[in-house]
Amino acid sequence: MTAVSVRNVWKEYDGRIVLEQVSLEVEPHSFIALVGPSGCGKSTFLRMLLSAETPTKGDILVEGERLPGEPTADRGVVFQRYSVFPHLTVLENVVLGKEFAAAPFLGKLFGKAKKQAREEAAEILTAVGLGHSLDLYPSQLSGGMQQRLAIAQALIKRPKILLLDEPFGALDPGIRAEIHVLMLKLWRETKMTVFMVTHDLSEAFHLGTRVIAFDRPRNRPEERDRYGATITHDLAVWPPKYPVSDTHIASGGTTRLLDELEALPGRPGVGH
Amino acid sequence: MDATAGGRPVMRKRMINLYPTRGTALILAALPFILLLIGYLAASAARLALNPDDKLLPSFASIGAGFARMAFEADPRTGDVLLWVDTAASLARLMAGLAIATVMAGVFGIAIGLVPYMRTTFNGFVAVVAMIPPLAILPILFIIFGLGETSKVALIVIGVAPVVMRDMILRVDEMPRELMVKAQTLGASTWQIALRVVVPQMMPRLIDSVRLSLCSAWLFLIAAEAIASQSGLGYRIFLLRRYLAMDTILPYVAWITLLAFALDYGLRRLQHKAFPWFAQGRT
Numbered sequence: 001m002t003a004v005s006v007r008n009v010w011k012e013y014d015g016r017i018v019l020e021q022v023s024l025e026v027e028p029h030s031f032i033a034l035v036g037p038s039g040c041g042k043s044t045f046l047r048m049l050l051s052a053e054t055p056t057k058g059d060i061l062v063e064g065e066r067l068p069g070e071p072t073a074d075r076g077v078v079f080q081r082y083s084v085f086p087h088l089t090v091l092e093n094v095v096l097g098k099e100f101a102a103a104p105f106l107g108k109l110f111g112k113a114k115k116q117a118r119e120e121a122a123e124i125l126t127a128v129g130l131g132h133s134l135d136l137y138p139s140q141l142s143g144g145m146q147q148r149l150a151i152a153q154a155l156i157k158r159p160k161i162l163l164l165d166e167p168f169g170a171l172d173p174g175i176r177a178e179i180h181v182l183m184l185k186l187w188r189e190t191k192m193t194v195f196m197v198t199h200d201l202s203e204a205f206h207l208g209t210r211v212i213a214f215d216r217p218r219n220r221p222e223e224r225d226r227y228g229a230t231i232t233h234d235l236a237v238w239p240p241k242y243p244v245s246d247t248h249i250a251s252g253g254t255t256r257l258l259d260e261l262e263a264l265p266g267r268p269g270v271g272h
Numbered sequence: 273m274d275a276t277a278g279g280r281p282v283m284r285k286r287m288i289n290l291y292p293t294r295g296t297a298l299i300l301a302a303l304p305f306i307l308l309l310i311g312y313l314a315a316s317a318a319r320l321a322l323n324p325d326d327k328l329l330p331s332f333a334s335i336g337a338g339f340a341r342m343a344f345e346a347d348p349r350t351g352d353v354l355l356w357v358d359t360a361a362s363l364a365r366l367m368a369g370l371a372i373a374t375v376m377a378g379v380f381g382i383a384i385g386l387v388p389y390m391r392t393t394f395n396g397f398v399a400v401v402a403m404i405p406p407l408a409i410l411p412i413l414f415i416i417f418g419l420g421e422t423s424k425v426a427l428i429v430i431g432v433a434p435v436v437m438r439d440m441i442l443r444v445d446e447m448p449r450e451l452m453v454k455a456q457t458l459g460a461s462t463w464q465i466a467l468r469v470v471v472p473q474m475m476p477r478l479i480d481s482v483r484l485s486l487c488s489a490w491l492f493l494i495a496a497e498a499i500a501s502q503s504g505l506g507y508r509i510f511l512l513r514r515y516l517a518m519d520t521i522l523p524y525v526a527w528i529t530l531l532a533f534a535l536d537y538g539l540r541r542l543q544h545k546a547f548p549w550f551a552q553g554r555t
Binding site: 050052070071072073075076077079081082083084085086096097099100101104105106107108137138140153154157 | 448449450451453454455456457458459460461463464467468469472473547548549550552
């Protein structure tokens with residue numbers, strides 16, 4: 001449940017203005033779809049939310065706090081490609097997040113701690129449908145499975161914000177529909193605030209609670225360098241997807257992952 | 273029109289689409305070696321027919337005898353079986369040099385590739401040092417370290433390490449930025465990123481790099497042994513040169529080639545066994 005506030009953000013590269021006057025208030029547990037033509041700076045915007053880049057001007061606040069200057073564990077990410085580590089198996093890819101937190105020097109867990117972390121990772125992998133592929137390497141997975149893995153890998157850190165950079169752009173329609181269902185379910189259960197860059201408008205409206213369009217209001221060749229893109233449309237998606245509909249809770253099963261996450265040790269503020 | 277056979281048009285494939293069958297492939301792969309052997313035999317026979325004492329292109333019989341003399345008979349002066357003594361001496365130097373160079377190149381290459389401050393400080397320096405022709409500083413090494421083992425190992429290290437190091441820097445640089453960002457969003461520190469993400473991904477690439485530099489490692493080894501040594505494969509062939517003993521030099525060269533090939537093959541197998549994800553990811 002995390003609110004994000006973007007205040008008059010500008011981004012320039014070598015005097016070339018990419019984004020200007022971007023302001024946005026995002027309510028907790030929103031699913032924001034970012035759309036727009038190629039080169040309109042929507043990925044740049046996402047990378048700024050990630051702290052992989054810093055705004056030239058302006059502030060981005062998460063729960064009232066300014067973003068740190070580098071990526072942190074409270075903001076998860078799934079890229080279109082290169083989201084998972086090719087040298088680790090499916091299970092190891094997900095356990096990794098636990099190991100970083102628990103083993104500062106070796107970055108690796110042993111014995112009982114290792115077993116626990118592997119069990120937790122296996123549960124999350126089962127929830128995203130990879131329960132039978134734990135010992136495969138990413139190169140042995142299909143594109144859709146790799147993205148499921150990337151999502152599971154991000155979820156084990158229980159990020160407050162999940163950033164998706166065209167995550168499903170390379171998948172075929174059938175696989176994409178399946179992963180959409182999964183994504184909505186995870187979004188509902190984990191209460192994350194999600195930002196997703198996409199080229200696909202139907203995907204944007206299907207998944208998003210709000211669709212934000214970036215574009216360049218001034219796009220003549222001589223204007224391109226001096227005027228950047230900004231938010232041109234901001235649409236609330238109807239019908240609202242949040243709060244969680246009663247039918248979803250009643251349907252059972254779908255909230256299992258959340259229960260599992262809540263029940264697992266180490267979740268802050270629960271059961272202690 | 274197309275040529276026809278039995279009424280059906282014969283499909284002529286492009287050359288780039290023609291593949292030999294397994295048996296043909298085996299014969300074709302052996303062909304260059306066989307041609308070389310035949311060429312040698314013919315030239316050798318022709319010269320020996322003119323002058324039976326010719327030393328330049330000895331017959332296979334005398335090459336075999338030369339090899340047997342070096343490999344199975346004790347040297348009357350020292351009592352050693354020279355081929356094995358030479359091989360042991362050379363391999364010890366080569367392995368020591370390669371091991372030191374690999375560790376240095378791996379550690380510094382990854383650190384320089386990963387940490388911007390390291391890169392700013394050392395990138396230019398490594399680029400310049402890698403340009404020094406190693407053989408040009410061999411005299412300096414002899415002066416500093418004397419004529420013993422140290423200077424020979426040092427030559428291999430100096431010749432191999434900067435090249436492998438530069439390759440490592442490039443390979444680290446080549447890693448997708450996304451993976452670095454991803455690791456940070458999983459809460460990894462710089463040290464953890466190095467240990468769990470960069471080093472494991474660089475290991476198979478380091479093996480590739482070392483494989484490519486095996487050839488220059490042998491070059492430096494043989495050069496150093498030729499100039500100042502009392503043992504070693506390089507020392508031996510340069511010593512035998514004085515006697516025009518082609519019947520011993522040729523098997524020695526073949527033996528060196530075999531060792532180099534075996535080393536290269538061993539590294540390739542190691543890479544395959546230890547990093548199965550690497551070969552899979554490349555296909």
